[in-house]
Amino acid sequence: MKPNVIDEIVKNDLCIGCGTCAGICPQKILKIQDNEYGEYIPYEVQVCDSRCGLCLEVCPFNNNENETQMGAKIYGSTEGMKYLPETGYYLDSYVGYSNEFRQSSASGGMATWLLAKLLKEGIVDYVICPTPQKNPDKLFSFEITSDENSVKAASGSVYYPVEMSEVIQKIIEVPGRYAVTGLPCFIKALRLASQKNRKLRERIVFTIGLVCGQMKSKNYTKYIAALAGNKDLNKIQNVYYRGKSPEKPASNFYFQSTDEHGSQHKIFWNEGVSEAWVNRWFTPNACNYCDDVFAELADVTLMDAWLPEYSRDSRGTNLIITRSSFIDKLLSNEIKNEKINIQEIPIRKVIQSQIGVIDIKRTQLSYRLHLAEKNGLSVPEKRVKAVNDIGIFKKKEVRVKSKAQKESKEIFIVNYKNDGLDIKSFRNEMYPHIKKCRTLGRIRTLMLPIRMIKKMKNKLKEGL
Ligand SMILES: Cc1cc2nc3c(=O)[nH]c(=O)nc-3n(C[C@H](O)[C@H](O)[C@H](O)COP(=O)(O)OP(=O)(O)OC[C@H]3O[C@@H](n4cnc5c(N)ncnc54)[C@H](O)[C@@H]3O)c2cc1C
Ligand code: SF4
Ligand code: SF4
Incomplete structure (x- = not known):
């Protein structure tokens, strides 16, 4: 069989x-x-x-x-x-x-x-x-x-x-x-x-x-709808993920949900949606x-x-x-x-x-495969090999986000009661992860000039 x-x-x-x-x-x-x-x-x-x-x-x-x-x-x-x-x-x-x-x-x-x-x-x-x-x-x-x-x-x-x-x-x-x-x-x-x-x-x-x-997951939509002010999350009538606003750049789009009374609740990417997206909250493990x-x-x-x-x-x-x-x-x-x-x-x-996605799906994946091997997890064969050495910062990023990813799913369930989400309590319990993710964000901003200098050096090399 x-x-x-x-x-x-x-x-x-x-x-x-x-x-x-x-x-x-x-x-x-x-x-x-x-x-x-x-x-x-x-x-x-x-x-x-x-x-x-x-x-x-x-x-x-x-x-x-x-x-x-x-x-x-x-x-x-x-x-x-x-x-x-x-x-x-x-x-x-x-x-x-x-x-x-x-x-x-x-x-x-x-x-x-x-x-x-x-x-x-x-x-x-x-x-x-x-x-x-x-x-x-x-x-x-x-x-x-x-x-x-x-x-x-x-x-x-x-x-x-x-x-x-x-x-x-x-x-x-x-x-x-x-x-x-x-x-x-x-x-x-x-x-x-x-x-x-x-x-x-x-x-x-x-x-x-x-x-x-x-x-x-579906819970991601409930979470951002709750952030936008939608109360009864089991009665959301419709949602739209990519609303466009003439005064904002394309990347700062808005999410909108319509509740059971026909009221619309709107929240922009930079008002909290990006935090959940970028830090991989509610992302299936398969990804x-x-x-x-x-x-x-x-x-x-x-x-x-x-x-x-x-x-x-x-x-x-x-x-x-x-x-x-x-x-x-x-x-x-x-x-x-x-x-x-x-x-x-x-x-x-x-x-x-798509350089960020390529990094996640190639370099960061190679470290995820290493961690899976170390922890005896059964994972599919990939075109990149398991690698431990992807740099201290990147390794930290993978570990922090993967913890936040897992915890977000559990913490959501605990705080989802009577068809609504206790946002305050969810965010309090997520706080240790939020703090680590913010620190990572700050380090990335600080490292930006170093990355730019590296890029320029590589361009100069290519030109020689
Ligand atoms: C989960 C997800 C993650 C994405 N990540 C990235 C990213 O990291 N970088 C990036 O550049 N682009 C990403 N995209 C693609 C991007 O959001 C747009 O879909 C793409 O640019 C096409 O835009 P458009 O205006 O031509 O599409 P539209 O004209 O709006 O048409 C989109 C078409 O795709 C269909 N569609 C929408 N969602 C799905 C889905 N989940 N599965 C199958 N079909 C679907 C719609 O029904 C519609 O027919 C992602 C899309 C999804 C759904
Ligand atoms: S084909 Fe694989 S990934 Fe798709 S639903 Fe079935 S088990 Fe899940
Ligand atoms: S293509 Fe990859 S990242 Fe996208 S949903 Fe499928 S598994 Fe997840």
């Missing part, structure tokens, strides 16, 4: 809750549900007798092939394809935005533009992406649509658990050409599932990836063992243009990496027709824009 995902992934706290295992299970034995931390995980609705092992073969956190090996098979032979360890395979890179969708979107609105274009031109029959729901227990879920307006209504970033089990079953049942949006681990799961299932392989014609630094920054298995990857020349613009700007020749051509044609405001940008600028 082969092990299944419950034995290997869920028990080792390595599940991201993508739902692929449940979607592909031929016996429909797995169902996705929240755990106490507001994260999705599969559980068995009845005992699994067959133990076929398919669920493990499609799980992005099992030791299946890595993104480089899979990327080589999918894209390696495409004409003009290039490869860099940071980005994986790529054809070209772009910067820009869509005039039509920019305001209502997370960054430049190019993801919404592309999805709407694929539908409008009849290139796909269906788009699958997370869509807001009128359900306080499930504020978003992956939905299938053939309607451009629904695609527009689904624009924006969803920092909230969503899972694909039902849409995977639907793709297998209903013939058609599908485009699916996803975070890097979700796209990997879809690629693994497509290797095992012909219908998925034939019907998913485009994968649209988003760069990802980390996911968040600690992820090395894919740029959704290396997606036909096109979109992200924020976190570069000084663009991030000051409150309206938001996208960076884009293409891997599908079809999508690359579609973008270049539209540039000529001036329907979108995008232009090519060197790939090194794209890498520079």
Whole structure:
């Protein structure tokens, strides 16, 4: 009997809750549900007798092939394809935005533009992406649509658990050409599932990836809604994570939740949201063992243009990496027709824009792997090796944030009573971690001139 995902992934706290295992299970034995931390995980609705092992073969956190090996098979032979360890395979890179969708979107609105274009031109029959729901227990879920307006209504970033089990079953049942949006681990799961299932392989014609630094639990949304002043957290009607304000830079976006009385509660990134985000509070443990920054298995990857020349613009700007020749051509044609405001940008600028995430998913990951080895934890094989020597400051940062990450989940549960969060008490109990995280922040600011001098020295060396 082969092990299944419950034995290997869920028990080792390595599940991201993508739902692929449940979607592909031929016996429909797995169902996705929240755990106490507001994260999705599969559980068995009845005992699994067959133990076929398919669920493990499609799980992005099992030791299946890595993104480089899979990327080589999918894209390696495409004409003009290039490869860099940071980005994986790529054809070209772009910067820009869509005039039509920019305001209502997370960054430049190019993801919404592309999805709407694929539908409008009849290139796909269906788009699958997370869509807001009128359900306080499930504020978003992956939905299938053939309607451009629904695609527009689904624009924006969803920092909230969503899972694909039902849409995977639907793709297998209903013939058609599908485009699916996803975070890097979700796209990997879809690629693994497509290797095992012909219908998925034939019907998913485009994968649209988003760069990802980390996911968040449902409790994260409750926490920031509480910070914004929302009282009954079990009756939140809807949330929006990336509101734009003309007087603020793109990076200082606001979160907004609507309560059961229709009142809106708003809080900006710099007013407390960033503290929870940057210090990895409410982040699933699986994200600690992820090395894919740029959704290396997606036909096109979109992200924020976190570069000084663009991030000051409150309206938001996208960076884009293409891997599908079809999508690359579609973008270049539209540039000529001036329907979108995008232009090519060197790939090194794209890498520079995500330097922080690359550090977390490569250098810091190597130390996390070392700690896991030392503590006898079962973790997936990664493309970086376990390393102890990443510098004293970085080691400290990994340890402090990983403690805060774990504690935030437990402390939230203790302070969540009668559908509300006692913010004061939560923050009091988190205070030792808050203090350490603030000290780290101060040290980082102090080290900035040293890092700049190092960078200049390296640039000078390159120029010689
Ligand atoms: C959890 C998460 C972490 C991210 N981390 C980073 C980061 O570190 N650096 C960075 O530059 N960018 C990151 N992004 C991507 C960024 O937030 C934008 O999604 C991206 O720039 C596309 O912007 P846009 O304006 O083109 O998208 P929009 O036009 O707003 O369209 C976004 C599309 O993606 C879909 N979508 C939103 N959330 C999800 C999700 N969770 N899973 C699948 N599909 C989704 C929406 O339904 C919509 O169709 C992250 C996104 C998410 C969801
Ligand atoms: S990560 Fe996805 S495929 Fe793996 S166990 Fe969790 S839900 Fe299933
Ligand atoms: S950080 Fe990695 S594991 Fe976590 S949600 Fe993003 S892609 Fe998935």
